[in-house]
Amino acid sequence: xxxxxxxxxLVSAVCFGHIYTYADTDNLTPQQHYEQLQYQxxxxxxxxxxxxxxxxxxxxxxxxxxxxxxxxxxxxxxxxTIGSGLLHAGPHTYDGKYTDITLGWNDQKLRIESSxxxxxxxxxxxxxxxxxxxxxxxxxxxxxxxRDVKIQVNGQQFLFRPGNLQQEIKGQTFxxxxxxxxxxxxxxxxxxxxxxxxxxxxxxxxxxxxxRAANHFIESNKKLYGKDYEVYNAMxxxxxxxNIYDPTIRRVITPxxxxxxxxxxxNPNYGGFVxxxxxxxxxxxxxxxxxxxxxxxxxxxxTKSITESGFVPNFYSGNxxxxxxxxxxxxxxxxxxSLYKKYGDKWLLELLFPDLLxxxxxxxxxxxxxxxLCWGSSPYTRVTYRNHEYSSVNNHYGxxxxxxxxxxxxFDNVPFDTEKHMLLQNxxxxxxxxxxxxxxxxxxxxxxxxxxxxxxxxxxxxxxSTELQKLWDGEQGIYYNRRTDTGxxxxxxxxxxxxxxxxxxxxxxxxxxxxxxHLLNPQEFWGEWIIPATPRNDPxxxxxxxxxxxxxxxxxxxxxxxxxxxxxxEVRKAIAEKSKALLLKGWLKDRSVYExxxxxxxxxxxxxxxxxxxxxxxxxxxxxxxxxxxxPVKITD
Numbered sequence: 001x002x003x004x005x006x007x008x009x010l011v012s013a014v015c016f017g018h019i020y021t022y023a024d025t026d027n028l029t030p031q032q033h034y035e036q037l038q039y040q041x042x043x044x045x046x047x048x049x050x051x052x053x054x055x056x057x058x059x060x061x062x063x064x065x066x067x068x069x070x071x072x073x074x075x076x077x078x079x080x081t082i083g084s085g086l087l088h089a090g091p092h093t094y095d096g097k098y099t100d101i102t103l104g105w106n107d108q109k110l111r112i113e114s115s116x117x118x119x120x121x122x123x124x125x126x127x128x129x130x131x132x133x134x135x136x137x138x139x140x141x142x143x144x145x146x147r148d149v150k151i152q153v154n155g156q157q158f159l160f161r162p163g164n165l166q167q168e169i170k171g172q173t174f175x176x177x178x179x180x181x182x183x184x185x186x187x188x189x190x191x192x193x194x195x196x197x198x199x200x201x202x203x204x205x206x207x208x209x210x211x212r213a214a215n216h217f218i219e220s221n222k223k224l225y226g227k228d229y230e231v232y233n234a235m236x237x238x239x240x241x242x243n244i245y246d247p248t249i250r251r252v253i254t255p256x257x258x259x260x261x262x263x264x265x266x267n268p269n270y271g272g273f274v275x276x277x278x279x280x281x282x283x284x285x286x287x288x289x290x291x292x293x294x295x296x297x298x299x300x301x302x303t304k305s306i307t308e309s310g311f312v313p314n315f316y317s318g319n320x321x322x323x324x325x326x327x328x329x330x331x332x333x334x335x336x337x338s339l340y341k342k343y344g345d346k347w348l349l350e351l352l353f354p355d356l357l358x359x360x361x362x363x364x365x366x367x368x369x370x371x372x373l374c375w376g377s378s379p380y381t382r383v384t385y386r387n388h389e390y391s392s393v394n395n396h397y398g399x400x401x402x403x404x405x406x407x408x409x410x411f412d413n414v415p416f417d418t419e420k421h422m423l424l425q426n427x428x429x430x431x432x433x434x435x436x437x438x439x440x441x442x443x444x445x446x447x448x449x450x451x452x453x454x455x456x457x458x459x460x461x462x463x464x465s466t467e468l469q470k471l472w473d474g475e476q477g478i479y480y481n482r483r484t485d486t487g488x489x490x491x492x493x494x495x496x497x498x499x500x501x502x503x504x505x506x507x508x509x510x511x512x513x514x515x516x517x518h519l520l521n522p523q524e525f526w527g528e529w530i531i532p533a534t535p536r537n538d539p540x541x542x543x544x545x546x547x548x549x550x551x552x553x554x555x556x557x558x559x560x561x562x563x564x565x566x567x568x569x570e571v572r573k574a575i576a577e578k579s580k581a582l583l584l585k586g587w588l589k590d591r592s593v594y595e596x597x598x599x600x601x602x603x604x605x606x607x608x609x610x611x612x613x614x615x616x617x618x619x620x621x622x623x624x625x626x627x628x629x630x631x632p633v634k635i636t637d
Contacts, residue, residue, distance in 0.1 A: 257595075
C-alpha cells in the first residue's frame, strides 16, 4: 500500500479553468505534465500583476496588496512600471521569497522589500535620503481579475477571505498611520511602514525575517557565481521582475518587458501581455540557469501559439491576437534541445516536437527561393480585426519584421514580391539558422525514435548547407546575402552574415577568414563596444536608431554560439568579456538591462531602447557560459 501511495499521488493541474486530478504521476501525458507544472507555478505571493510592480498578488486566489504613492503636493500615482525609470530593480527571487526595489517618483524616494512564504507576505517600505516626509503610501487591499475575495479593514488590521480557500488570511500594518477608509490604509512616509499578511509576526521580527531573506538570496548567489555575481544578478532580476501571470490564458509567462504588455491588452482590467518569438525562446534558455519550471513555461507557451498555417508567430497576445502573416528567427529547437540536455525531461520533447517540426517544414514550403530562405509576410483572412491585420502584411515592412531586425540596412532597396510574399533576397542568417534547426530537430527526432523524420531533416540540412556554401565569397571572406531577382550579392552585411558558423557549415579556414577580416576589423564590427548591428563603415551606422548601428544582445549571443563550433578560443573569450562589460555598464549604473545599446558610448538610454528588456541579459548569459557557470550549448552534438 505504501508503495502504491508513492506512485499514486494526487496531483492537481489547471486546464480550461477547471482543476483536474491525476492519480498516477508516472504515467502523465506530456500535456498533463505541463498543466501540473503551470499549476505549481501559479501559486503563492509574487509580483504577478503586469500593471504595477508594486502590486503583490496571492495566486491562485487573487487577493492583492497594492501600493499607491502620494507626493508632498497631494498627487497620487497608482501604478509603477520598471521601464518608466521610476523604479530601480533590486534582487527578486523567482518564487517571491524576496524582492527589493527602489522608487523615485516626484519627491518620494522609497525602498520596498518583501518576503513571501506560503500564505504569509511581509512588505516593508523605507523612506530614503531626500524623501519628502509629507508624502503618503496608501495600502490598497483588493481582489484582482474578478476573483472572489472578501475584504475587511479595521484600523491598521485587515482580512482576506478568498472564496475558494477554507481559511481567513489576517494582516496587520505598522507605521505612522493616518487613516483607514473602505479597503485602503494610509500612512505617512515620515517613517518606515511594515505590512504583515498571513502571520502574527510583529514589526521587529518582520524586519529580521526580511533581512534573513535578503542575506540568503545574496549569499547563495555569491557562493554560486563568485566574481560573476552581478552578471548573474542582472539576468535573474530582469527575468524575475518581468515574470507575470496572465488571467486570460491562466498561465505564468515572462514577456520581454512589463512596459510592452499594456499597449497589447485587449482588456486593460486584466493587464495584458505580448510574447515575441525568439525573445521567449531566449528567455527560456536564460531561465534554465536557475529555474526549470519557468524555462519550460516560456518555451511551451510561445511554441503552442503556433498558427493555423504551421509557424510560431512573430508575436502572440491575448484574445487570439498573433501575427498570422509572419514568423521570426527559428531558434525554438535551440532552446528546447538545450533544456533537454540540462534537465533530461523527454516529455518536453514529446510535447513540443510536433509543432517545431511543422514550423521547420513551413519554412521550406513558404520561404524558399532557389534553394535558400528569404524573409516574408503572407496574406491571410483576418481573425481579430485589430490594427496589425490592416498593415504590415504582405509588404516590405512585414518581411523585415519577420527577420526580427525591423529596420536593418540589409533590406534597404530590396524588392518585396507580393505574389511570392517574400523579400527577394536569399538571407544568409535565416538560411543558417534553418540549417541549425534541421540539425537540432534531427537530434530530437533520434531521441524520440522517429527514424524516418530524422532522415528527412538530415536530408534537408544537407541540401541547404550545399546551397549556403554558394554564397561564400572567397576573396572577401564572407557569406553575402543574394538578390533573387538579379542574382547579385548584397555587400551590406551585419552580424547575421556570421551565422553560417551556427550551422557548422564553414570550414575552420573559412571561419578564421570571416573573423579576422570582418568581425575583428575595427572599421566594421570590432571596438570597445561590440557587436553593432550595422558595420561602422556603413552609412546607416550613424543613424544610431534601433537595428541601424546599435548593439543587440541576441546578435552577440548567436555569433558567440557559432564561434563555439570552431577553434577560436581567444575570439570567443573577447566577445564574452566585452559583452559582460557592456551589460555591467548599465546594470551597475542604474540597475537597467537595456533592449539595445549605443555602439560608440556603450550607453543604453535611447528613445527606442526599453530599459528593462530581458533579452539584454543574454550579455550575461554569454559571460556565464564562457566563465564555466553554465554548460556551453552544443549546436551540432
